[in-house]
Amino acid sequence: MxxxxxxxxxxxxxxxxxxxxxxxxxxxxxxxxxxxxxxxxxxxxxxxxxxxxxxxxxxxxxxxxxELEITPLSESARERYIEEWRRVEAHFVDEPYEAARSAERILQRALGERGYPTGRGAEHRTAHLAVDHPDVVERYRHGQAMLDAVRGPEGTENLRKAMLDFRAVFEEIVEPEPSLA
Missing domain, CATH: 1.20.5 (Single alpha-helices involved in coiled-coils or other helix-helix interfaces)
Structure with missing residues (x-):
């Protein structure tokens, strides 16, 4: 060559x-x-x-x-969700299952109002939540698992865990955006 x-x-x-x-x-x-x-x-x-x-x-x-328009909640919406959350937590002692389900629904509505997708199922919603809130998405998933695992004597404990997990996510979702001052 x-x-x-x-x-x-x-x-x-x-x-x-x-x-x-x-x-x-x-x-x-x-x-x-x-x-x-x-x-x-x-x-x-x-x-x-x-x-x-x-x-x-x-x-x-x-x-x-x-491509989504994720926006913070308005102050009035934020206050409305916080008040609704307080009522749900107070209701937990008398009706723990209904309170935990209501907490999950509050989260779903708040996510929808902020602009997160709501129509394609829990896994799709969870994946989008992970984009902006990777530190609490596992709490959301765990709360849903605890809510689905309500059986036998450990049922109330699972509901308590679900409420704690949902509260951590709720606090992150409804907190006001930090000002860029």
Missing amino acids: DTWAWIVIAVVAAAIVVAVLALWGRRTRRRSRLRDRFGPEYDRAVSDSGRKRAERRLAEVDDEHA
Whole structure:
């Protein structure tokens, strides 16, 4: 082979190496961005469905989320939800199951009023909640699991746990946005 053939082979090989490194870097940046954006939800999604499938789903949620208009609650809506929450908590002693279900419904309405999607099921809603509130999304999921696990003598304890989890999420959802002063 002559010198030009070796030069062409070297250039093609270098281009392939650069392309592979660029692709690897892009995947690494995407993975890092999704992990930062979704927090613990990223790890849960990967363990549930594998890295490739989870990253594809989370990227879709992230893209869809970017098109939503998430807004803080108005002060009057915030006060209305807080008052409704207080009534539900006071009702817990007499009707723990109904109170916990009502707490879940309050959260769903508050999320909807803020602009989060409400129509495609709990998992879809939870994924969108994870985008903006990765620190409490697991509490939301746990509260729903506790509410669904109401059986036998541990039922009231599960309802109590659900209320505590829902309260943590509620406080995060209804708190006023920090001022940018």
